[in-house]
Amino acid sequence: MTLTQWQTGELEHVTYDPAQLERLHRIVALRQLGFGLEDICSILDAGVDAGRIADMLRIRRADVEREQRTASARLIDVERRLHLIEKEHSMSQIEIVSKSLPAVRLAARGAVVAEQPEVAGVVGPLFDAVGDILTSAGVRLDQPIAQYEMTEDGLRILAGYAISSDAPEGVDAVDLPSVPVAICGVHLGSMDRIGESWQAVHAEMIARGFSPSGPCREVYVRAVSDDQQDWVTELQQPVERA
Incomplete structure (x- = not known):
């Protein structure tokens, strides 16, 4: 089993050793944390080092926090515009970004x-x-x-x-x-x-x-x-x- 096969959804056609299940779970877990394929390849190739994984997770945490702030700001903007349209039946005369x-x-x-x-x-x-x-x-x-x-x-x-x-x-x-x-x-x-x-x-x-x-x-x-x-x-x- 290769990372490319997992990425492209070819696993259902691949015969792999049960010992590879742990590697598959690691790929899925890292992917669900938001790591890109390049980072996952690097982690798998270099082996699992707790300190290195912790450093990468800190970077990922900062990314997620930034994404959350952006999403929160967008939600506030959407709610405000929706309120303006539903309650006041009007829109801003100019588009503001x-x-x-x-x-x-x-x-x-x-x-x-x-x-x-x-x-x-x-x-x-x-x-x-x-x-x-x-x-x-x-x-x-x-x-x-x-x-x-x-x-x-x-x-x-x-x-x-x-x-x-x-x-x-x-x-x-x-x-x-x-x-x-x-x-x-x-x-x-x-x-x-x-x-x-x-x-x-x-x-x-x-x-x-x-x-x-x-x-x-x-x-x-x-x-x-x-x-x-x-x-x-x-x-x-x-x-x-x-």
Whole structure:
């Protein structure tokens, strides 16, 4: 009897010695614990060593605990969505997910505004100024990204374009760090109602048991038309467990 024969279900056609029953049970037991075939082969070939098996079981325990946390989070999400549909007969206007964010370098400029309504009149000129400098330097305009951070002086805005090299003179090179977990949603259309989409993102963040862990970001996936009707903006809020 071979491991391949067990894996492919050929055992019913195999004649094997009763002494092999112990090996078969060991294969089944290890498989039921979630070990992959490669690990099982390694264990069987090297022989059963209590210390080695214990180390592998500790690793497997960590994997199972991680899977359980993921499954629990998914169950909570399913229950919340089901409650929303059954009790309130409605669904979220935007689809919200959790994911990691890669590190990115920006050629950017910043500004601080005291009041939220001032943001719209500041972000555009910041992007225009950075774009003009990059274009003059022969740098292709890549993904536009804005970061927002509340400080004692007001809302700090950082706006610029992703770059893969040094920033030209006149703009700052800013490295946004990678983020393990962020709650993200997609806002479609004009910036006039982006506040509602941010409210939905933050409501979902709280519902999932998270709190902000850093400045939020807006990634302008598509921002071409002047009327903004076809704009696509991803809202990204880095989070940690509350």
